[in-house]
Amino acid sequence: MTVTGPMSAAQEVRNPSFWYGLPVGYMSLDLHPSAEQLTELINQLRGLPEQVQEEADRALRLYAGIINQLNANNVQECALGLHPDDAGGLTMSVFTVSTLATPGNAKLVLAGLASSTTNDRAEDTRPLVLPCGLGYLSEKHLAAPRSSRRPELNETLPRHLWQGIVAVPAPSSAELIVLQMVTPHLGGADDYRNILLGIARTLTFTNPEQAASDGTAAEESEALTEAATTMRNDFG
Structure with missing residues (x-):
């Protein structure tokens, strides 16, 4: 498990405020x-x-x-995954982590988002209890974007995408941490949901390097260890 943290356009100034793990098989794009x-x-x-x-x-x-x-769009991480599909070929997924500023209490904003999406029949939403706190998971099918410049390519592009989102309020700011997984492999939605949830279970707001030597962070350190074990189970 590779533990990583968010970076921003001012990455040399802003220190990471949260950390998470990426499974083997995902390659991060250099955003800076x-x-x-x-x-x-x-x-x-x-x-x-x-x-x-x-x-x-x-x-x-x-x-x-x-x-x-x-x-x-305040994306802190973009990682590409390449995976075998049921037909013996390859399919891909895109995982992103972004931060969303809220006007006040991020927990209240999250509750409002969860409530509004619950009324959307096309979107499946449910609350999550994660080692780092409460969050929610939503998933839906989206129409895939089409090319206007080269319409001849549209016949070879997927028509629909599966999108899964986990949102968690940051404890010390008015930001939401948004983890998103997108793939054209609709038949593998269960697998990609498990990957997304596995990553979400490793999300922590305590620096893992400091947790080992900081007695006050012992509980969060233990939660991260348990999350890492769960993540390995999710990924097989």
Whole structure:
């Protein structure tokens, strides 16, 4: 289990305020590439054969656009998973962690969100008791986005997505911590829900490195250990 924490655009100033585990098989995108990394990508692009440079340039611009959009929406983590499907091929999932600022008490906002989604017949919502506190899980099927620039690709793209969200109020701020899993593999919804819940059970607001030496954090440290065990069970 890899323990990680959120980063922001001012990652060198803001310290992580929560931590969680990612299962093996998920690769995190670099949401804050340095100027040196971007320069290296551009130099590599210039060294490609001329016939593939245009496609590579388009992929680089797409990556830059996605990074900008994720940062604009306070996404702290974006990880891609590649998994075998029932047909012997491969399917993928996208896991994100974001923070959502609320106007006041995050717990009251969470209760309001849970209440409003309960009335949505297309969305299944239920409360969660996690080692880090109370939260809620919602899941639904969404229409997959379509390409307007290259409509010929739409025939090869999935038509629907499964989306699972776990939201947990931060104890020391007015923020909600939002964990989201999205996949086009509708038949594997049970598995992806278990992965999402497994990650949610590792969520902690106590620095794991300090918990071992801080006697006042012993209970949360024990909860994190139990969550890690549950996570391994969820992931098989």
